Amino acid sequence: MSNIPETGRTPRVTIRLIILQMIVLSLLFTLGGRLWYLQIRNGDEYTEQAASNNVQEVVQPAVRGSILDDKGVALADNETRLVVSASRTDLLKMKDDGKAVLTRLAGVLGMKPEDVRNKVRLCDSQTPKPCWNGSPYQPIPITDEATTQQALQIMERREDFPGITAEPTAVRRYPSPSGATAAQVLGYLSPVTDGEITASEKTGQTLQRSDQIGRSGLEKTYDSALRGKAGVTRYQVDNLGRVIGKAGETKAQAGSNLVTSIDSKVQAVAEKELNQAIKDARKTWDKVTNSYYKADSGAVVVMDVHTGQVIAMASAPTYDNNAWVGGISAKDYARLTSKKSNYPLLNRAIQGQSAPGSTFKPISTSAAVNAGYSIDGRYACPSSMTIGGRVFKNFEGESAGSITLEHALEISCDTVFYGLSYDQWLKDGGTKPKKKTADWFYKTAKQFGLGSTTGIDLPGEVTGRIPDRQWKRAYYEANKIYWCKVAKSDKHDYASEIARENCTDGYVMRAGDSVNYAIGQGDTLVTPIQMARVYSAIANGGTLYQPTIGKAIVSADGKTVTKIKPKVTGKAPDSQKTLKYINQALAGVVTSGTAAWRFGGWPQDKITLHAKTGTAEVAGKQTTSWFTTYTKDYAVIMTISQGGTGSGGSGPAVRKIYEAMYGVQKDGSIDNKKALLPKPVTKLPKINGDGTVTAASTAQKAQKASFDLPSVPSQGGGTVALAALTPERSEKYLLGRRYW
Known part of the structure; x- marks a missing residue:
């Protein structure tokens, strides 16, 4: 038996009991606090949630x-x-x-x-x-x-x-x-x-x-x-x-x-004629590429020139909206989003950008007049011009001698506009520009609303591009590293030589940039809806409207009708004399100019039609067809990518749209009973x-x-x-x- 006293163990047992008691008390306090929080502090909230479980x-x-x-x-x-x-x-x-x-x-x-x-x-x-x-x-x-x-x-x-x-x-x-x-x-x-x-x-x-x-x-x-x-x-x-x-x-x-403002019958005609124009273009031989035109996409816009309201808008390739109803299938989704089908979801009327070609020349005419060149003057139209060591030709190499601006628009003479733009470029200082350049040709385009969205009530509209000095500088800053990298390579092809030139002074506005710009070529990009607004403004006396499709919102009970009124967003930078002059020239395009061969027999004395053809050249592709037109009530704009010339690719389709709207018959007579929309609809339906x-x-x-x-x-x-x-x-x- 040990004689060691037990008193040495008592304090340790006591301490353990105290610790155990503290733990128990802590747990009780924690549980009590949690119970208070659930029943008192948040009681109402949990009561409501419990009740909602039964609803x-x-x-x-x-x-x-x-x-x-x-x-x-x-x-x-x-x-x-x-x-x-x-x-x-x-x-x-x-x-x-x-x-x-x-x-x-x-x-x-x-x-x-x-x-x-x-x-x-x-x-x-x-x-x-x-x-x-x-x-x-x-x-x-x-x-x-x-x-x-x-x-x-x-x-x-x-x-x-x-x-x-x-x-x-x-x-x-x-x-x-x-x-x-x-x-x-x-x-x-x-x-x-x-x-x-x-x-x-x-x-x-x-x-x-x-x-x-x-x-x-x-x-x-x-x-x-x-x-x-x-x-x-x-x-x-x-x-x-x-x-x-x-x-x-x-x-x-x-x-x-x-x-x-969409008219379903006119819309149907616009879609049909755009589709047919694309099919016809694909059967037309392109002498430049020795192949048929690809005509891969296109768009058409019909606009009321008095309000900016869109009567019809079609884009090709297109699709069936019903494919999305109830959930789209894998096959349909792949087709709508694939490169092979050329992205039918895109609305090329507001999202398709391309150089406008000669349809840009009325803007250049306006710029020249604003810059001080005589509206009644005569200007040289040689077959070609040499500027900065490069030869710039007329589209078909024609020479017309000394002509007016009106005649230059009618026959679409490139060299007249080359000369005007080059002369203005020199006045602005050439490659060593003045501190304050006039830049009339770029300024005028922006005043017509180009280079920015029109504000149409559709999502996804793009801005287009006016390649002025500010854009030129921004483009240089974004690409100079790449250009200078290519410049150091041993390649000596055309692209490499351009890169070397751009590496050193790619921000400089050169003569070639300006003369190409004047005829709607180079880095200029526009959309069909932008051109519809421009030509509507020329038609209505200079008012630029914000294009709209929505006309009114009607409540389900019919008691509240909220009209969407036309909105003026600017004025064309032209006097009425200049607009009248351009109007006269564009009417001449139909009667004796580049579109005359497509409009023989048109009742011009009853329905005066104005037009401008455009054939935009795109590097590595076939030409883009542009045809911009208007009457006293409507503007019709059509473009076909890789579709040929303006009047050749788009002219017949645009004519048929007008014939359907006005009831024009094959012999040139007008049958009002067959006219789909001889005048714009101004009232709401009943x-x-x-x-x-x-x-x-x-x-x-x-x-x-x-x-x-x-x-x-x-x-x-x-x-x-x-x-x-x-x-x-x-x-x-x-x-x-x-x-x-």
């Missing part, structure tokens, strides 16, 4: 407003279809992530299981189309072309299709009245993303996960007005998910209708008391359509005839099937 929200998408032409004909509206959707959230709760359910669904819909599964996968940078780029919590549409029998199979076999719904839904439709697709003008829709929902909450215009929003064209520009506001119905449910009452309801508000537009009655019927479905059992016994169900009543029926 299910059903979103009723708003019917999107229609886009109408100038007479009220629907260019974009809605039709009611049976849409089969899948809840990704519900599918992921299943052991196999819903694979079996989707496979059964594919069998009912007559689709491949793989295609159905691809529809519900989320899009990212590595996932090919088709995929879902909307919210993962939103029902994902599998098809909007389900038959009534397919829908009934899904509804009656709920146990086989958990997470799958089949509901009548208003779906966007692009009906192409008279054959007018107006694809790039109208644009398309796609589901809202989580980022867009978050951003909308900050602006007070909260988006719902079921919303579709405009991605391009008018659908995007006027999205907030067209979309309306989704309705939300809140149902009280028990712990088994059965509906026990209604907790509240916010009615859906239909979107407003957009009346446009708006009825219920908000419908008379000419759009078919669109309104489509929105209110019901299905020819058989009768099915109702909640209280008996039957419900689904043929009489509107989308709203069908939704209530489906809710009953889901919860009761």
Whole structure:
């Protein structure tokens, strides 16, 4: 037995007990604090959240407003279809992530299981189309072309299709009245993303996960007005998910209708003639390249010269907007975004840039007059000029002696404008410019609005380019490192020699830059919509309008009509004498100038037509065809990339557009009964008391359509005839099937 005393262990045991007590007390205090925080501090918040767990929200998408032409004909509206959707959230709760359910669904819909599964996968940078780029919590549409029998199979076999719904839904439709697709003008829709929902909450215009929003064209520009506001119905449910009452309801508000200045019949003609002009160009032999013209793309714009409103706008290649409805297929998406199809989503009327060629010469004429050159003077038109050691020729090598500016415009004499621009370049100091250069030729173009966007109510418009001294300096700063690197190489080809020259003084405005610019060549870039505005200003006496397509926004009930008035954005830098002079010259282009061979028999005494042809040369490509025209009411501008000469490639198509609008017959007579639009439409179509537009009655019927479905059992016994169900009543029926 040990004689060691026990008192040495007592303090250690006591300390351990104290520490243990402190830990227990700390845990109790922590639990107590947390309990206070949950029940007292945030009690109301958690009570509200708990209550919300017993509430299910059903979103009723708003019917999107229609886009109408100038007479009220629907260019974009809605039709009611049976849409089969899948809840990704519900599918992921299943052991196999819903694979079996989707496979059964594919069998009912007559689709491949793989295609159905691809529809519900989320899009990212590595996932090919088709995929879902909307919210993962939103029902994902599998098809909007389900038959009534397919829908009934899904509804009656709920146990086989958990997470799958089949509901009548208003779906966007692009009906192409008279054959007018107006694809790039109208644009398309796609589901809202989580980022867009978050951003909308900050602006007070909260988006719902079921919303579709405009991605391009008018659908995007006027999205907030067209979309309306989704309705939300809140149902009280028990712990088994059965509906026990209604907790509240916010009615859906239909979107407003957009009346446009587009005339569907003129639009159809413009599209047809542009397409035909491209086909004809591809059958025309190009002597320069010893091949047929490629005619890879083109655009046409028809504008009301008095308002800047666009009557028609077509771009080629084009596409069918309906391809986006219900989710675009992988095949269609690849076609619309591939280089091989030459990017049909581009609206080349506002996004296609090219050198304008001789259609730029009226601007150079204006610049010359403003610079002090006599409007009544005579100027040399030799076959060529040597400037800075380089020979600059007329397009076809012609010589016309001493001629007026008017005649120079009629026959499109390049050397007259070479001479004027070169002389002005010398006055500005040549390669050693004065501190304050006049730069009349560049200044005048900018005063006509070139080098900047027109402000048209379509997204994605580009600026074009006026290569003045400021641009020249900026371009040099951006490229001098590359130029100087090439300059040090041993290569001695043309490109290398140019790089060596640019390395040392690429910022200098040379004589060649100025003379090329004067005839619309070199680094100058314009768009068809810009040229439409320029020629409209020449036609109307000098007023530059902001081009518009939207004409009025009409609320769904028709009580509020917001007109979109024409907006003046500037004045042409010309006196009325100069404008009259240019008008006279451009009329001469049609009667005796470069376009006369295409307009024989035109009733010039009744419908005075003015025109300017343009054949723009592009390095490494065939020439671009430009044809810019106007009458007292309309400007029609057409361009075809790699399409040949101005009058040769675009002339016949432009003439046919005018013939259709004015009712001009083959013998030159005018039949007003056949004229599509002899005068611009100034009034809005008739708006009825219920908000419908008379000419759009078919669109309104489509929105209110019901299905020819058989009768099915109702909640209280008996039957419900689904043929009489509107989308709203069908939704209530489906809710009953889901919860009761």
